[in-house]
Amino acid sequence: MPVVMVTGSAGLIGSEAAAFYAEKGYVVVGLDNNMRQTLFGSEGTTRDNVEQLKEKHGSSYIHYDTDIRNTAELDEIFTRHGKDIQLIIHTAAQPSHDWAAREPLTDFHINATGTLNLLEMTRTHCEDAVFIFTSTNKVYGDRPNSLPLVELASRWELEPAHACYKGIDESMSVDHCMHSLFGASKLAADLLVQEYGQYFNMRTVCFRGGVLSGSRQSGVQLHGFLNYLMKCAVTDVPYTIFGYEGKQVRDIIHASDVVAAFHECFQNPRRGGRVYNLGGGRESNVSILESIELITQITGKKLSYSYIDQPRKGDHKWYITDMSRFKKDYPAWSLQVPAGRVMEIIYAENASRWKAGG
Numbered sequence: 001m002p003v004v005m006v007t008g009s010a011g012l013i014g015s016e017a018a019a020f021y022a023e024k025g026y027v028v029v030g031l032d033n034n035m036r037q038t039l040f041g042s043e044g045t046t047r048d049n050v051e052q053l054k055e056k057h058g059s060s061y062i063h064y065d066t067d068i069r070n071t072a073e074l075d076e077i078f079t080r081h082g083k084d085i086q087l088i089i090h091t092a093a094q095p096s097h098d099w100a101a102r103e104p105l106t107d108f109h110i111n112a113t114g115t116l117n118l119l120e121m122t123r124t125h126c127e128d129a130v131f132i133f134t135s136t137n138k139v140y141g142d143r144p145n146s147l148p149l150v151e152l153a154s155r156w157e158l159e160p161a162h163a164c165y166k167g168i169d170e171s172m173s174v175d176h177c178m179h180s181l182f183g184a185s186k187l188a189a190d191l192l193v194q195e196y197g198q199y200f201n202m203r204t205v206c207f208r209g210g211v212l213s214g215s216r217q218s219g220v221q222l223h224g225f226l227n228y229l230m231k232c233a234v235t236d237v238p239y240t241i242f243g244y245e246g247k248q249v250r251d252i253i254h255a256s257d258v259v260a261a262f263h264e265c266f267q268n269p270r271r272g273g274r275v276y277n278l279g280g281g282r283e284s285n286v287s288i289l290e291s292i293e294l295i296t297q298i299t300g301k302k303l304s305y306s307y308i309d310q311p312r313k314g315d316h317k318w319y320i321t322d323m324s325r326f327k328k329d330y331p332a333w334s335l336q337v338p339a340g341r342v343m344e345i346i347y348a349e350n351a352s353r354w355k356a357g358g
Helices: 013-022 034-041 045-061 071-084 098-103 106-126 181-200 225-235 255-267 290-298 324-329 337-356
Strands: 005-009 027-031 063-064 085-090 130-136 202-207 211-213 239-242 251-256 274-278 285-287 306-310
Touching: 005 013, 005 071, 005 239, 013 027, 013 045, 013 071, 013 085, 013 255, 027 045, 027 071, 045 063, 045 290, 063 290, 071 106, 071 202, 085 106, 085 255, 098 106, 098 181, 098 202, 106 130, 106 202, 106 211, 106 255, 130 181, 181 274, 211 225, 211 255, 225 290, 225 337, 251 337, 255 274, 274 324, 290 337
Parallel strands: 005 027, 005 085, 027 063, 085 130, 130 202, 202 274, 211 251, 239 306
Antiparallel strands: 251 285
């Protein structure tokens, strides 16, 4: 049976991808050791996603409580499934800027060394498999903040005539800027994925994501912006805005649109280490202030929030993705779930559980 391997299969994108391919008839091998609970406490756990995958898909979903830093366990799993593995979707990561600054070694070993382990296992056991890596727009560091942004009532913005008004493309420099330690470890992993594609001619792809969102995510203060914001509104927990007057702009892409992009690459794989920016673009973006207003409309509740006049180090003031390169290579893909709808879905599928204390 053809196998799709998903690392971080309990997380937002991992669980979405696992369900997608199990429903398409693949055997899905999921790797997830619930590290999110170690990183963020009990609120960070996404263990329910694994239980749902097991319950709904039965033997089509095989789960391993495996740490991607453990090469012995990885070798056993890759040996067991071997060349049946047709696709690896690597989403496992330490995803928080603030957490990375507290434990840089752990962050680097998960994000960079863990990725290297998986690339080498792929090269050794199933070299023709497609390897998709969920990178991040943080590989560009705070370079986007050097753009000539204009302050509007609810957001920072570019003039329509500016070359980047449509969004940031893959040509933006990653040098001589602040990335955060998280951004640096993800950039190291990103370069490794590219290198294995180029040096070993493997079918590797980096997707540099913006805000990847959806109802499966477990939002916490240090990660999962929209989910955490919505949860604060539903449960009457005050929210804290860090810097830029709350006018910082993020583009939003739903997990289902992310996995649809992955599937386009899988159906028409290319060798040589492809790199694509991935996000909501001009079709789907909000500032924090705008998202608070949308949440008020969706929930009927006014969110209580405070403001700290100090942005997180390396944080983007404005980021909108230009997906022209991906759309040129894969013209069948299009965004299906804009930001407002993403927020409605998060509320509809989580509000009752949050109100009940879950």
